[in-house]
Amino acid sequence: MSVEVTNETIWDIDAKAFSDLGLWVMDQMRVSTQSDLTILFVDPEPIAELHERWMSLEGPTDVMSFPMDELRPGDGKTTMEGVLGDLVICPWVAAQQAAAADHSTMQEMMLLTIHGILHLLGYDHVTPEQERQMFGLQRQLLLTFLAVRRITIEPATLPKGAADALAEYDASHGGGRQITG
Template sequence: MAVDVLNESNWAVEPRVFSDLGLWVMDQMKISTDCDLTIIFNEPDAMEELHLRWMNLEGPTDVMSFPMDELRPGDGTTDVEGMLGDIVLCPAVAATQAQSAGHSTIEELMLLTIHGCLHLLGFDHSDKDQEKEMFGIQRQLLLTYLAARPGELNEVIPLEISGE
């Protein structure tokens, strides 16, 4: 499989959901589903270390992307192949954001997975025009993905801290 999902967090995560989502986003963006993509879930301390090391910013963040081959969306005639990269997600931060936004943690993590994939494909949101484009694409991708899979969120085991 082209998408590996590693859970290094204390949260119960259903790998299939994120693997399927990653493959679907690659297909929609005309990136070969044979590309390598890794999605990693980690704890706030580990995320804070990455955030400080790579962005020189303190505190944990929700998602970070580490592109490998700097692939870009295909032109619709051929699928681009290679190593897409790694996405690192922090479920604890996502849970807080989801509560503030009024939706579920799984919806937030799915949105962040798409967001991370778009960063791997060269999208950014450092200015208003880029933000409008990127956020529009991620919203459309998430809504289209969920519309094609009625009940998908119901199939997911709710995220919760292990042992509670």
């Protein structure tokens, strides 16, 4: 399997759904499904540390992408192969964004996975045109994946009574956190 999914949180997350999604997006973007992709789910503190170290921005964020071989989408004749890279996703931030967008945490994390893969493939959203292209493509990829998938995707859930790690992070770091994408 070329997509490794690791969950370092207390969230119950369907790893197979993310592995399947990663493979499907790589195939759609004409990147060999033998290429390596790692998806790591972490709590607010570790992603905040990565956010500070690599982006010089404070606080937790939703997803971070760490490209390796700088693969680009294939051109229809060529399928790119290598180490795509690593994605780090914070379910706590995803849950907050999902509530604001009025959809499920699982759907938000799947969208973030696609968003991160597109970043690994060189897409960005700095200019309005880039944003329209990237966000349109990620929406199309997610909707198509959900439409062609024949089995139910389990929701991402927290154990009953679990503390809100994002609120705890905010309280211990003086609040005022900004979410960046």
